[in-house]
Amino acid sequence: xxxxxxxxxxxxxxxxxxxxxxxxxxxxxxxxxxxxxxxxxxxxxxxxxxxxxxxxxxxxxxxxxxxxxxxxxxxxxxxxxxxxxxxxxxxxxxxxxxxxxxxxxxxxxxxxxxxxxxxxxxxxxxxxxxxxxxxxxxxxxxxxxxxxxxxxxxxxxxxxxxxxxxxxxxxxxxxxxxxxxxxxxxxxxxxxxxxxxxxxxxxxxxxxxxxxxxxxxxxxxxxxxxxxxxxxxxxxxxxxxxxxxxxxxxxxxxxxxxxxxxxxxxxxxxxxxxxxxxxxxxxxxxxxxxxxxxxxxxxxxxxxxxxxxxxxx
Amino acid sequence: xxxxxxxxxxxxxxxxxxxxxxxxxxxxxxxxxxxxxxxxxxxxxxxxxxxxxxxxxxxxxxxxxxxxxxxxxxxxxxxxxxxxxxxxxxxxxxxxxxxxxxxxxxxxxxxxxxxxxxxxxxxxxxxxxxxxxxxxxxxxxxxxxxxxxxxxxxxxxxxxxxxxxxxxxxxxxxxxxxxxxxxxxxxxxxxxxxxxxxxxxxxxxxxxxxxxxxxxxxxxxxxxxxxxxxxxxxxxxxxxxxxxxxxxxxxxxxxxxxxxxxxxxxxxxxxxxxxxxxxxxxxxxxxxxxxxxxxxxxxxxxxxxxxxxxxxx
Numbered sequence: 337x338x339x340x341x342x343x344x345x346x347x348x349x350x351x352x353x354x355x356x357x358x359x360x361x362x363x364x365x366x367x368x369x370x371x372x373x374x375x376x377x378x379x380x381x382x383x384x385x386x387x388x389x390x391x392x393x394x395x396x397x398x399x400x401x402x403x404x405x406x407x408x409x410x411x412x413x414x415x416x417x418x419x420x421x422x423x424x425x426x427x428x429x430x431x432x433x434x435x436x437x438x439x440x441x442x443x444x445x446x447x448x449x450x451x452x453x454x455x456x457x458x459x460x461x462x463x464x465x466x467x468x469x470x471x472x473x474x475x476x477x478x479x480x481x482x483x484x485x486x487x488x489x490x491x492x493x494x495x496x497x498x499x500x501x502x503x504x505x506x507x508x509x510x511x512x513x514x515x516x517x518x519x520x521x522x523x524x525x526x527x528x529x530x531x532x533x534x535x536x537x538x539x540x541x542x543x544x545x546x547x548x549x550x551x552x553x554x555x556x557x558x559x560x561x562x563x564x565x566x567x568x569x570x571x572x573x574x575x576x577x578x579x580x581x582x583x584x585x586x587x588x589x590x591x592x593x594x595x596x597x598x599x600x601x602x603x604x605x606x607x608x609x610x611x612x613x614x615x616x617x618x619x620x621x622x623x624x625x626x627x628x629x630x631x632x633x634x635x636x637x638x639x640x641x642x643x644x645x646x647x648x649x
Numbered sequence: 650x651x652x653x654x655x656x657x658x659x660x661x662x663x664x665x666x667x668x669x670x671x672x673x674x675x676x677x678x679x680x681x682x683x684x685x686x687x688x689x690x691x692x693x694x695x696x697x698x699x700x701x702x703x704x705x706x707x708x709x710x711x712x713x714x715x716x717x718x719x720x721x722x723x724x725x726x727x728x729x730x731x732x733x734x735x736x737x738x739x740x741x742x743x744x745x746x747x748x749x750x751x752x753x754x755x756x757x758x759x760x761x762x763x764x765x766x767x768x769x770x771x772x773x774x775x776x777x778x779x780x781x782x783x784x785x786x787x788x789x790x791x792x793x794x795x796x797x798x799x800x801x802x803x804x805x806x807x808x809x810x811x812x813x814x815x816x817x818x819x820x821x822x823x824x825x826x827x828x829x830x831x832x833x834x835x836x837x838x839x840x841x842x843x844x845x846x847x848x849x850x851x852x853x854x855x856x857x858x859x860x861x862x863x864x865x866x867x868x869x870x871x872x873x874x875x876x877x878x879x880x881x882x883x884x885x886x887x888x889x890x891x892x893x894x895x896x897x898x899x900x901x902x903x904x905x906x907x908x909x910x911x912x913x914x915x916x917x918x919x920x921x922x923x924x925x926x927x928x929x930x931x932x933x934x935x936x937x938x939x940x941x942x943x944x945x946x947x948x949x950x951x952x953x954x955x956x957x958x959x960x961x962x
Binding site: 407408409423427428429430431432433435436437439440441445462463464477484485486487488489490491492495496531543546547550551554555557558 | 748753777800804805809
């Protein structure tokens with residue numbers, strides 16, 4: 337069974353328990369994110385290969401921002417204030433698409449297994465690059481030779497060529513090919529070239545992630561937003577995914593927009609739901625041992641020391 | 650072999666002969682489109698289910714517009730004048746992606762076969778709809794129950810459930826399932842539920858087309874463009890594709906943008922290349938028999954009649 341979203345652990349309503357985390361992008365998700373951004377240190381971070389987890393300090397002036405929640409599908413919510421948010425866009429190409437495709441195209445049985453395969457893959461075996469078309473980059477329009485021109489773009493042609501070669505090699509027509517001929521069961525169960533599951537996984541992970549990043553950039557651009565927070569159960573702390581999303585935002589916006597991630601991305605809804613029900617002034621808001629407004633928050637250790645000092649006096 | 654782009658017939662440079670029609674979005678494609686839009690009647694049309702081919706009259710004030718060329722990948726070019734154009738965006742999720750995926754997930758051997766399958770498919774068997782999540786629409790954010798929340802979003806769960814049921818039914822562990830149990834070879838060659846190739850084809854056609862439509866809308870929005878022309882060899886006059894692209898533009902722009910198609914979408918580059926080489930005032934620009942500027946263009950029939958009249962006089 338698919339790994340349930342951590343949000344299901346603390347949810348209040350059964351209907352909301354959907355592993356697609358569709359609702360994470362709703363009011364609970366946004367409320368949870370506001371809390372994470374403004375009050376929790378070492379929660380929000382930016383990602384790059386050079387600096388995989390650069391924490392962004394909690395900041396008070398957070399509005400407006402774009403929340404991109406990636407579950408089965410994708411929701412994009414513009415948050416302009418504590419009670420002001422609008423779902424401005426989304427995409428049906430999300431986690432559900434990737435897991436669905438890879439469940440038919442590979443032997444992987446879980447999301448993490450699929451991500452593990454992607455880490456070992458070479459997408460250039462199945463993707464068509466700008467370099468494959470032009471023999472180099474297309475600098476005139478800012479496209480490097482390594483830029484993906486068409487995701488999965490090599491597959492159709494390679495498969496047909498492989499099938500034709502196999503048919504030609506199988507001169508006696510008995511379907512057993514010829515000794516030494518390249519062939520065998522393809523990823524689709526067909527005779528012909530076999531595409532490595534790792535290459536397929538990496539290609540499709542890139543395709544889905546790049547696409548989400550591009551749409552997020554365009555939506556943020558349309559709404560004049562610079563800060564984009566990615567949440568939801570799709571990311572799962574996977575480096576390739578975060579790298580791809582970050583790179584897409586940086587590439588398209590030429591560095592003007594910033595992509596942020598969360599250490600507890602799957603808990604947005606749960607935390608939001610908790611905060612929604614939380615009575616005013618319930619408990620303490622600051623972590624034990626922290627100073628706030630010149631006053632040190634009560635801690636058991638401090639209480640013990642104070643009691644000891646009082647006794648001595 | 651894949652059907653070569655008609656553009657290859659008249660191309661001047663071998664490197665340009667790429668069935669992905671990558672170059673259609675370049676200068677030749679744009680030049681060809683300008684020609685089609687301004688001078689050729691019954692070439693450009695809008696599509697809707699009620700009115701599948703409503704021709705748009707050629708118009709002189711065509712700039713600026715967005716040209717979306719869909720081949721293996723997608724190129725989006727903003728055209729501001731006869732010599733003013735910029736590639737403003739693109740996507741790696743294009744025809745190559747769809748054909749590649751369907752070549753592994755179905756038995757189809759050609760693009761037209763894949764499109765034929767899509768026509769007979771029911772995408773709701775593999776896509777997760779808003780209605781599946783909420784039990785109805787999510788009107789608050791403008792989502793109907795029939796809106797696709799996650800393309801292919803039902804596949805992973807159904808497959809896992811099917812495999813678990815098959816394993817349970819195969820009580821003796823000999824791998825032959827149980828009589829009457831639902832199962833058999835799945836689309837990926839796995840034991841478990843079989844997804845109809847037609848349903849898969851329709852789902853992925855919608856996914857790719859919707860995505861291109863959405864990105865085209867966002868890019869046009871960013872650049873203040875209302876007119877979007879779709880060209881390239883992907884469309885192939887297929888109604889579902891044109892309907893999906895048109896609907897996406899109409900939905901996202903609330904009717905403010907317009908999607909146009911071409912009867913000879915694959916010839917943009919060829920025509921553009923021809924026009925580029927055409928000497929000034931070479932031949933006549935108007936079709937035989939047409940009036941232009943008060944003067945009837947010479948036609949063989951008219952010449953014969955005039956000669957006959959001169960003789961009589």
